[in-house]
Amino acid sequence: MRDEAPRTVTAICRALQQQIEHGLLPLGGKLPAERKLSELFATTRITLREALGQLEAQGLIYREERRGWFVSPPRLDYNPLVRSHFHAMVSEQGRAPSTDVLSARLVPAPVEICELLELPALSAVFQIRRARRVDERLVLYVEHYLNPAYFPGILDHDLTRSLTELYACQYGIHYGRVRFDMLPTALHPDAAAALRVSPGSPALRIVRRNRDQHGRLIDCDLEYWRHDAIQVRVEVPE
Incomplete structure (x- = not known):
């Protein structure tokens, strides 16, 4: 038995x-x-x-x-070596992207964000929290942290669109060097609630630290992907 x-x-x-x-x-x-x-x-x-x-x-x-x-639908291919953004990456793979803005405000920078953006203690940053969908399925919870010195008034813009495109159109800022850190993790309560899953569900955490064309640290992203939503695929040229 x-x-x-x-x-x-x-x-x-x-x-x-x-x-x-x-x-x-x-x-x-x-x-x-x-x-x-x-x-x-x-x-x-x-x-x-x-x-x-x-x-x-x-x-x-x-x-x-x-x-x-x-x-589970087919996984997205995620290539960190390709300069792209969420909406473009998803559309290029024949899928339908969409973005929900959960909150957007000026907040005291958490310790991790101060370290990532090399900010002094008690700095303020723009925090934009978004949930992103592929074919209407929630797959990604992301927290964007922006140095407000470079993006005055950004909270007044349409934040459902690509921030990459918004930076370029409104501020003349383009991404330069980007650092990626990827680590399997368990979803914390905010991320789990945004993705409609149980806290502690498996996920892939991707931290992006972004510099602009002048080498300035302008923002960082904390991405939490459903573990079955993407596969990291990199082809290194000869």
Whole structure:
């Protein structure tokens, strides 16, 4: 009896994975409710959720709070060597991008931001919090921190658009040297709420520290991607 639950979990995982691979469960499609799935596989909700959790860890399915389980759509290719921005990157891959502004205000700079932007203690920065979607699916929570000396009045502009384009059009500022730091992480409560998942869900944290064409540190981004939303793909030229 003790071996029955693990065998059932394996059987559920195999069955759902095969359905996904053969297109019977379409990418982006919603799975039946947990109650129906547990009845279908003649098992308990606890055993079913263990199987669903394993498939989620593999990036095959994902869960949204109060909405249920879905088949994960194809991952985006993320190449840090290519000069681009979110909307352009997504559109170039035949997908539909959109951005929601969660908040935009002047705040005291947290210690990490002071270090990233080489600011003195008790500095103020513009903080812009945004949630970003691909084909209407929430995939990215990002906190932008801007040195206000370079972007006067920016909070009065449309912040759903690309900041890269806004910088260029309104301030004549273009990105120069950029540093990326990538690390697997667990979503903190603000990021989890924005992405409609449980706190502690796996994610990829990307910290971007950006200089402009004159070498000035102008802003930094703290990005939190759903772990199944992107794949980092880099091709180094000869």
